[in-house]
Every structure is written in C-alpha cells, then in structure tokens.
Amino acid sequence: MNEPLRWGIIGTGGIARRFATDLAQSRTGRLAGVASRSEDKARLFAAEFPGVRAHRSYERLLSDAGIDAVYVATPHSEHLVCTLEAVAAGKHVLCEKPLALNRRDALTMVEAARSQGVLLMEALMxxxxxxxxxxxxxxxxxxxxxxxxxxxxxxxxxxxxxxxxxxxxxxxxxxxxxxxxxxxxxxxxxxxxxxxxxxxxxxxxxxxxxxxxxxxxxxxxxxxxxxxxxxxxxxxxxxxxxxxxxxxxxxxxxxxxxxxxxxxxxxxxxxxxxxxxxxxxxxxxxxxxxxxxxxCLEADAFGDALRAGLTEVPAVPHTDTLGxxxxxxxxxxxxxxxxxxxxxxx
Structure with missing residues (x-):
C-alpha cells in the first residue's frame, strides 16, 4: 500500500488538533475525516483543515469507505469501545495512550486487532x-x-x-x-x-x-x-x-x-x-x-509499518503496551x- 493513508480522527480535543496539524507534514498519510458526537464541533474542526469531511457521529466516520485508519483521541474511558468498533469496521487504529484503563482490556483490543488483521498501536509519540x-x-x-x-x-x-x-x-x-x-x-x-x-x-x-x-x-x-x-x-x-x-x-x-x-x-x-x-x-x-x-513522526511510523505489512509498529509493540x-x-x-x-x- 503506497497510496497516502487516509486518516480519520475520533474526537476534537486539543491532542486531536495537534495530531491533525502535524499530519500535514506526513509523507505516508493525510487527514480525510473527523468525527464528534457534536456536529458543530466536527464542522468547526474540519473547517481548519481544507478537504476534511466532518461526521456527526463516530459510527458515520467508521462507515466511511474513504477512511483507512483512525486516530482515537477520546477520553481514556472510551478507548476500549472506540477501538473495538473501529477494528470491527476494518480500520487500522492508532489509539492515544493509555491504550486502555488496564491490561485486561488492552489485551482484548490487541486480540481483536490480530483477529481482524488490522494494525493497532498505542500512541506514545x-x-x-x-x-x-x-x-x-x-x-x-x-x-x-x-x-x-x-x-x-x-x-x-x-x-x-x-x-x-x-x-x-x-x-x-x-x-x-x-x-x-x-x-x-x-x-x-x-x-x-x-x-x-x-x-x-x-x-x-x-x-x-x-x-x-x-x-x-x-x-x-x-x-x-x-x-x-x-x-x-x-x-x-x-x-x-x-x-x-x-x-x-x-x-x-x-x-x-x-x-x-x-x-x-x-x-x-x-x-x-x-x-x-x-x-x-x-x-x-x-x-x-x-x-x-x-x-507526524508517530503517524509515519504507523504508516511505514502498514506499508511493510507488519502486524505491529516496532516503536511500540503490543508486548510493550501490555507490559x-x-x-x-x-x-x-x-x-x-x-x-x-x-x-x-x-
């Protein structure tokens, strides 16, 4: 896969904006969509980044065929559900740290990603x-x-x-x-x-x-x-x-x-x-x-791993996240x- 990775962002907080800003420098991907439970927040966020689609729900972004990977930038308590839903939709996932509230939930996420054959990385930039x-x-x-x-x-x-x-x-x-x-x-x-x-x-x-x-x-x-x-x-x-x-x-x-x-x-x-x-x-x-x-370095590490056909990103392997x-x-x-x-x- 050598085409730019089309990113969608779940969440519109400060860290989501920093990721979106840095993504403009990426050699492996570009921002394609953003989702919020507030349609106004999604539209305001998208307006800062020309060409980005605004989705009024997470589900709508996950059903968007023009999204290859999602960056989960929600509060910690939502990481598990958002990631599992993204994985079930066949999206690759970069999830903000901590991947989950505890090791048990993180293991559930890792196993789901492996089962679906998608890339999952905890975002420790x-x-x-x-x-x-x-x-x-x-x-x-x-x-x-x-x-x-x-x-x-x-x-x-x-x-x-x-x-x-x-x-x-x-x-x-x-x-x-x-x-x-x-x-x-x-x-x-x-x-x-x-x-x-x-x-x-x-x-x-x-x-x-x-x-x-x-x-x-x-x-x-x-x-x-x-x-x-x-x-x-x-x-x-x-x-x-x-x-x-x-x-x-x-x-x-x-x-x-x-x-x-x-x-x-x-x-x-x-x-x-x-x-x-x-x-x-x-x-x-x-x-x-x-x-x-x-x-941007984080997004490109993710993109490089995906292009290489890896199941994990070497900088933050699953065993490291779980440990x-x-x-x-x-x-x-x-x-x-x-x-x-x-x-x-x-």
Whole structure:
C-alpha cells in the first residue's frame, strides 16, 4: 500500500488538533475525516483543515469507505469501545495512550486487532523520535557501564477541576494513567535494553500517593520498581506541582541526562542527550534532530509499518503496551486507585 493513508480522527480535543496539524507534514498519510458526537464541533474542526469531511457521529466516520485508519483521541474511558468498533469496521487504529484503563482490556483490543488483521498501536509519540532509539543503543552498548538506576518523572501542575477528564474517575482520570505512563514505559524500555530484550517486567513494585478528596483519582504519586539484574527505577507523576522532567539514567561508569524525555525537542526537532563519564572532565552533548513534529513522526511510523505489512509498529509493540499497563495496574493498586473497568465483566 503506497497510496497516502487516509486518516480519520475520533474526537476534537486539543491532542486531536495537534495530531491533525502535524499530519500535514506526513509523507505516508493525510487527514480525510473527523468525527464528534457534536456536529458543530466536527464542522468547526474540519473547517481548519481544507478537504476534511466532518461526521456527526463516530459510527458515520467508521462507515466511511474513504477512511483507512483512525486516530482515537477520546477520553481514556472510551478507548476500549472506540477501538473495538473501529477494528470491527476494518480500520487500522492508532489509539492515544493509555491504550486502555488496564491490561485486561488492552489485551482484548490487541486480540481483536490480530483477529481482524488490522494494525493497532498505542500512541506514545516520544518512542518515534530518534532520541528513544539512541537511548536504547547507549544502554545496550555499555557506554555508561552496567545499568543501575533510572530516575524519571512527569509532574505538571493542573488546577483542580472536577469536570475535567483528568480529575474525573468515570473518564479514567488520574495522573498515573495520564502522565505516569511515560516514566513507566521509559523504565521498561531501558531495563529491557540492558537485558537486550524489547522490554522488562518489574519483579517488585512499591508505591504511595495522594488521592483527590473529591473525585478519588490520584493527583500525585511515586513508585519504585525493581527489575531483573537489580535495576531500580524511581518513578513519579502528578498534577499538583511542575517538576524538572529530566530523566537520569545511571550506570556504573557514568550517567545520561535527558532534558525532555517525553517531548524531545519540545515540539519535534532537535533533542539533547548529555552523557557524563566518570573519568571525563566534561560531559558529551549529543544532538538528535528530527525535521518533523512528534505526531507526524508517530503517524509515519504507523504508516511505514502498514506499508511493510507488519502486524505491529516496532516503536511500540503490543508486548510493550501490555507490559506497561501491567506496571500501571500495580502502581494504581499500591496507591488505591480503581475504575469500574477493573471489575471483571461477567
């Protein structure tokens, strides 16, 4: 399939608009349609992108023969149903993170996609920037010695609003799913790189956190995970404060600083890795450039996998998505955060 991939977007929020804007740079696809449960919202969104069809329901977009793939940009609680409906309609799916509220639901989605023979990817755009591949290469090479400690957090102050999805338990709110997925996925990626595998599963995890007294979602928490070979990851996320998001990856011979691990180059472009060797007087600064925005890189990684006839996108394979959600399930259990979806359906 070498024709441009015709994308449809489900949802009209801020992240959907960023994806649509970056998609204009894509070499593999173009935006063809957008859907909202509000016809006015769909039309207003489509008006910003000439030639894009507006659909007044998700079902209408999924029945549009001129759509090959959909980007699911709805609240977390809707990812499962939207993805399963898209897969049943024969559409390839790029679903915003987290793929689901828990590992069990994510596995249902993965199995459905495999059964239908369509491509499914969790949208972790930082994995598609050259920075992620370079970090894996450095850890595997032993450049900083044996990996010992991973420090990673994502805390971004967000005023309490009980109506916003981030604080709404019914919509899958809470910082662990919204922000904690980033440091958790990075820790699994790098612990796996040290073992020359695609990802690693923690053998033990302990966590603590603070729940919002009104909506009972986590608004700040931390976790410590122990991986095989004694690798420790210290993770944190929250809505109460904004912290230095720099990740620090420590080995026996040095360490790597990653100033913007989850927004490399901030909006695409150049990212910096700062490598400190114990026997060097000055750190090495490596510049990793990408000419396009993060969401464009993500869309093209998806498009390239589809053109190659792959069943998964190498940057975010299904095992990685499932492993990270298992870690997040454990983290939420430690903090005391649960959703209705966590109760097994009969």
């Amino acid at each position: 930082y994995r598609c920037h050259p920075q992620a591949a370079r970090l894996v290469q450095q850890v595997r090479s032993g450049d900083i010695g044996e990996l010992v400690l991973i420090e990673s957090s994502f805390c971004d102050a967000f005023p309490f609003d009980p109506t916003h999805r981030a604080y709404n338990r019914q919509l899958g709110g809470g910082a662990i799913l919204d922000l904690g997925i980033y440091p958790a996925s990075l820790a699994r990626l790098l612990a796996g790189a040290a073992a020359h595998t695609a990802g690693a599963e923690p053998t033990r995890l302990r966590g603590a956190g603070r729940l919002n007294p009104v909506t009972a979602v986590d608004e700040h928490s931390a976790a410590t995970a122990l991986f095989p070979n004694g690798i420790v990851a210290e993770l944190a996320c929250g809505f109460l404060v904004t912290t230095d998001a720099t990740a620090r990856i420590h080995g026996t011979h040095g360490w790597i600083e990653v100033p913007h691990p989850f927004l490399p180059g901030r909006v695409g472009g150049a990212a910096r890795l700062i490598v400190h060797h114990r026997d060097a007087s000055q750190p090495e600064v490596e510049i990793l450039s990408a000419a396009k925005g993060l969401y 990270t959600l298992a870690l997040l399930d454990a983290w939420r259990a430690e903090v005391g955060v649960s959703y209705d979806a966590d109760t097994p359906r009969v």
